[in-house]
Amino acid sequence: QEHLQQWGAGLLRPSETLSLTCAGSGGSLSGSFYSWIRQPPGKGLEWIGEINLGGRTNYNPSLKSRVTISLDRSKSQFSLRLTSVTAADTAIYYCARGYRLLAPDFWGQGTLVTVSS
């Protein structure tokens, strides 16, 4: 059964860098587009950005200065880096893949990242 496994630090201090990685199951990553979306606890969804198989990225302008999404095809993984985090970045972070541009159709289970001093 298809599975997206994601991992990374769950507790950060303000000004640190958030780093999360997402990998496909069985050593392969299906899809053509790979996204990160976040959800503050009890709130709605916020799109962070997307990378395609060719490495082209689209980012949310509200985060663009702090965000990098990268793809390592040799490892069937993609990653999120978000610099200079604050408490406002506390959220469940989801990775997702899709076969259509900007339409993620399968999501990882999510990683709760808490930013606190």
Add this chain to the structure above:
Amino acid sequence: DIQMTQSPSSLSASVGDRVTITCQASQDIRNYLNWYHQKPGKPPKLLIYDASNLEPGVPSRFSGSGSGTDFTFTISGLQPEDVGTYYCQQYDNLPVTFGPGTKVDLK
């Protein structure tokens, strides 16, 4: 950014009821709209893409319609496993934006 609104924000319905959720975009998004369902503690699941296309494997009681700025999502006969929150999402313009969600529970 394109603002997405949904109504109602929450609803209670009985098993077998027809449930309708509306989503409105602040500007024309053609048919670039998805619908997702999220159960508590779980990631969202894509149900409908391009406003009216059923994602493979999704039951046919789910449907979507609309184009431009006004969209409708319908469950033709609510089942217990359908409780949760439903989100619309536009992807005509960057950044991708989601509606605030409609919480559906059983009466």
